[in-house]
Amino acid sequence: MSAPIRVSPSTEFARIMSVGSYRPERVVSNAEVCKRIDSTDQWIQERSGIRERRYARADESVCDMALAAAVVAVERAGISPAEVDTVILATVTHPYPTPSAAAEVAFRLGTAGAAAFDISAACAGFCYGVAMAQDLIRGGSAKYVVVVGVEKLTDWIDLDDRSTAFIFADGAGAVVIGPSAEPAIGPVVWGSDGEQYAAISMTQSLIDYRENGGERFPTLSMQGQTVFRWAVSQIAIAAQAALEKAGVSADDLDAFIPHQANMRITDAMIRTLGLPAHIPVARDIATTGNTSAASIPLAMDRMLSSGEVAHGGTALIIGFGAGLTYAGQVVHLP
Amino acid sequence: MSTEILDGLAAIVNEVAGVPVADVQPDKAFIDDLDIDSLSMVEVVMAAEDKWDVKIPDSEVKNLRTVGDAVAFIEKATA
Numbered sequence: 001m002s003a004p005i006r007v008s009p010s011t012e013f014a015r016i017m018s019v020g021s022y023r024p025e026r027v028v029s030n031a032e033v034c035k036r037i038d039s040t041d042q043w044i045q046e047r048s049g050i051r052e053r054r055y056a057r058a059d060e061s062v063c064d065m066a067l068a069a070a071v072v073a074v075e076r077a078g079i080s081p082a083e084v085d086t087v088i089l090a091t092v093t094h095p096y097p098t099p100s101a102a103a104e105v106a107f108r109l110g111t112a113g114a115a116a117f118d119i120s121a122a123c124a125g126f127c128y129g130v131a132m133a134q135d136l137i138r139g140g141s142a143k144y145v146v147v148v149g150v151e152k153l154t155d156w157i158d159l160d161d162r163s164t165a166f167i168f169a170d171g172a173g174a175v176v177i178g179p180s181a182e183p184a185i186g187p188v189v190w191g192s193d194g195e196q197y198a199a200i201s202m203t204q205s206l207i208d209y210r211e212n213g214g215e216r217f218p219t220l221s222m223q224g225q226t227v228f229r230w231a232v233s234q235i236a237i238a239a240q241a242a243l244e245k246a247g248v249s250a251d252d253l254d255a256f257i258p259h260q261a262n263m264r265i266t267d268a269m270i271r272t273l274g275l276p277a278h279i280p281v282a283r284d285i286a287t288t289g290n291t292s293a294a295s296i297p298l299a300m301d302r303m304l305s306s307g308e309v310a311h312g313g314t315a316l317i318i319g320f321g322a323g324l325t326y327a328g329q330v331v332h333l334p
Numbered sequence: 335m336s337t338e339i340l341d342g343l344a345a346i347v348n349e350v351a352g353v354p355v356a357d358v359q360p361d362k363a364f365i366d367d368l369d370i371d372s373l374s375m376v377e378v379v380m381a382a383e384d385k386w387d388v389k390i391p392d393s394e395v396k397n398l399r400t401v402g403d404a405v406a407f408i409e410k411a412t413a
Contacts, residue, residue, distance in 0.1 A: 010348055046371065047371060047373065100393065134384065182405075222375070223392070225372055225373070225375070225376050225395065226392050228373050228376045229376050229380060231390065232376070232377070233380060262373075264373050268377060
């Protein structure tokens with residue numbers, strides 16, 4: 001006969017308690033990007049809405065940026081680092097397959113040996129992390145979870161590739177998710193479409209590079225039209241489903257914070273969703289570029305810090321990217 | 335060539351990219367003549383798919399250089 005096993009007491013609800021972000025110091029203009037690619041400031045702005053972006057220093061790592069954002073988030077949550085029992089870090093640019101960036105960040109943050117792991121869901125990574133954090137808390141496995149989205153994409157892009165060089169950039173954003181007296185994170189709508197794995201992928205594997213050499217270190221490549229079509233059609237449907245599952249109508253939203261992939265994708269999604277014009281929409285990409293997993297918390301922090309959106313407001317967040325993967329949910333803002 | 339499809343396509347191109355309807359003629363190239371960029375082209379294609387209930391895969395989009403190419407494709411697909 002199986003011995004009876006005690007299980008963790010569950011917690012009913014979880015919420016985002018705080019958000020923090022880190023933007024690298026160096027501002028890189030379109031003019032600077034155009035020194036390496038055949039393009040113009042006007043062309044870049046028309047295609048992407050990007051005016052400038054931030055690049056990390058060569059000696060500034062994924063973990064350094066993640067830590068900087070996490071420190072702010074933990075401070076704002078009003079808890080001590082030792083109370084953080086789980087660190088989930090979403091990235092695709094940590095340059096070590098192992099150990100995880102999360103373990104280093106958990107240590108440097110001053111947690112008391114928090115559970116720590118990375119997730120690889122590209123630009124959807126942050127929303128995957130929010131979903132997992134909420135379930136860990138509700139299931140009784142965690143109390144305070146730091147979810148970080150961080151990327152140093154400049155290490156993995158070809159600055160001479162005119163289809164990607166102007167888009168991607170560096171940065172980090174983090175939230176603390178903890179117990180809540182009332183519902184504050186809606187059901188996640190998530191999934192993947194591995195049939196389209198080539199739409200955003202690396203030019204070759206690191207092993208192929210080592211074995212076959214060649215001049216080109218693996219870099220990120222993207223089929224822009226394919227991604228655009230997928231985002232505008234399928235992701236808008238997922239966003240609508242996230243609203244429905246949460247029982248929230250587009251009219252009830254105080255903010256729409258999609259992954260900052262491209263301003264044109266955001267605009268097309270707004271049209272497909274039929275989002276009312278008065279609802280503030282994250283447009284952080286204009287000065288931040290596309291920072292993949294970091295883009296949603298970076299944009300969230302900016303909207304709250306600037307007063308564009310009130311604390312406690314209701315937001316739809318949705319990430320989508322390589323895999324292809326996507327995840328979105330309705331949340332109450334910290 | 336179907337004027338109905340041409341007119342419908344012109345309306346879509348106008349809505350997506352603000353190109354005057356009268357400029358959308360069969361001999362005009364989307365990119366070179368009408369200044370439709372690659373992302374707007376995707377929006378035109380998606381709207382055309384909805385309107386005529388056809389599938390225009392990404393692999394086919396690059397073959398649709400002119401408005402006439404697109405009208406011919408849609409004509410064939412709806413025939």
